[in-house]
Amino acid sequence: MTTLSSLNAATTVALTPLVSSVNPTAEADTEVSSLAALSPSTIVTIPSASGLAALQTYTPEGTLTGTAPVLNWASDDSDIVSLRMAGNYAQQTMAGHFAGLGSALLDRFKTTGSDYAQSVSVSSASGLAPVGQGSNGAVGQIGLTTRTKSGVTVEIELGSEDGGLSVSIKSSGTLSDSERDALAKLSDGFQQAIDGLSAVPPKLDLSGLAQFDTSALASVKFQYSVTGNGNANISARYAQDSAARSLSVTSAAGTMNLEVDTSDSALWGTGAQRAASIASYLQQFDHANARGHGNAALLSMFEDGFTQMNEDYGTPSGETLPGAAYSPTLQQSDQAMLTGLADFSASITDTSASPNPMRPGEVDSFSFQVAQSTQLEGTAREGRISQLQQAHLSASYHQALQGGGAPVLTSSRDSQNYDYVRIDDSAESAVQVATARGILLNATLSQSSAQDTRDSKYERGVLVSDVNTPKDTSRSTDLLSMLEPLIEKSDATRDTAAWQQALAKVHAMILLNNA
Secondary structure, three states: OEEEOOOOOOOOOEOOOOOOOOOHHHHHHHHHHHHHHOOOOEEEEOOOHHHHOOOOOEOOOOOEOOOOEEEEEOOOOOOHHHHHHHHHOOOOOHHHHHOOHHHHHHHHHHHHOOOEEEEEEEEEOOOOOOOOOOOOOOEEEEEEEEEEOOOOEEEEEEEEEOOEEEEEEEEOOOOOHHHHHHHHOOHHHHHHHHHHHHOOOOOOOOHHHHOOOOOOEEEEEEEEEEEOOHHHOEEEEEEEEOOEEEEEEEEOOEEEEEEEEOOOHHHOOOHHHHHHHHHHHHHHHHHHHHHHOOOHHHHHHHHHHHHHHHOOOOOOOOOOOOOOOOOHHHHHHHHHOOOOOOEEEEEEEEOOEOOOOOOOOOOEEEEEEEEEEEEEEEOOOEEEEEEEEEEEEEEEEEEEOOOOOOOOOOOOHHHOOEEEEEEEEEEEEEEEEEEEOOEEEEEEEEEEEEEEEEEEEEEOOEEEEEEEEEEEEEEEEEHHHHHHHHHHOOHHHHOOHHHHHHHHHHHHHHOOOOO
16 A cells, blocks of 8 residues: 655655765665655655745756856956846847947947957856857848058957857957047947947938048948848848949848949039938938838838938049039039939838739739939030939739729638739939030930739639739930020029029939839
């Protein structure tokens, strides 16, 4: 007979789940033999509540409960960067891991100017397993590489993996005080770029990096990557020097690429002209995204990148447009007929999807490209200018027959009531200008747009209509005829309000129309 006593009753034999550090198997065998010898009855006692405290159990991550994490530092952990890392390592997001870390590293470099490396990893007190702190297995890598005017390269790296953090800063040579100050001034911009991409949803904040001190620094390259984080994976690269700027971003939502050619400052208009052109392009982007049902979050990043890369190119080098070197009036009129932006190319492509199981060939997609290219020919006394702006939209999407939203499509015919819309749009705006011996000879504007919309309507999975709707427009404008009367009346020479109003009107006309 076997009897179970109460928790507080006297016991004859108490089973204690302790493991011998010498020979746990032998000790267990001894306990079993002792129990077998008890006859005719055996009393087994469940340990009391006070005994339970001594039991060692494991967390779902495989660590012992009640054990404090152990921080393993690569070097002395008393400096400001290490203190920041100690506060960040246990955070559960990339934003938390990298919070303030990039700026802290650059601030330290401004003070010391020396190379630096630090890392912290985390384990349990027993050393049996990692504590499992951190951003759910995601791996984050950040890099900032700068090259000074004197040719010194400074490389900065931040990393997050398995709940640990690492940072380093390495210089290929000694920096002057002005170069070190210029690098330190990137502190806020570097951290803002990190914080933006680490946010949910991610954002672009490159303005602090784009406006670096060009008198001391020759180039800046920024890289950001998060992998192993499912739909939150993202990678971004930004590079800038005196001649060009480039940006690429890839995420679960899609990809975007922007390139700006800043090598010819003669194209740069006034701040007001650039602002007007940027605002017009943002309207084009919004129009294309609405028409093609694009991803709003990805478009927001695209627009931020376009704005930040074009709003300020720095100090122009003094070049003038061909044929306008000795005439402020010609310089004003020619500039008004251009966007004022540096030449660029930009594209955004959403990740495609096939939401209809009954027709997997029907793809939801969105792709938009826009570009500007300019040709300058001639001398200071005479010249020709041509500028071409182009845009192209290709998109397709499903739309419910009722309500206009996205339909819920299944393998049931009852769900197959929708429009499948395919779009192919393009637009162009071209300016041609010719000058000779201080005279504006001709100035023309040619614009065209083409829209092609195909709408296939299904009811209970049966195609009931398939309509293709093309729409083409074009126009040509003589810009010279708009300005010539003011030139003849000397309003241009006197730079009157009427002349400035005419220039603003011309500038608004040459901007790209909705595709």
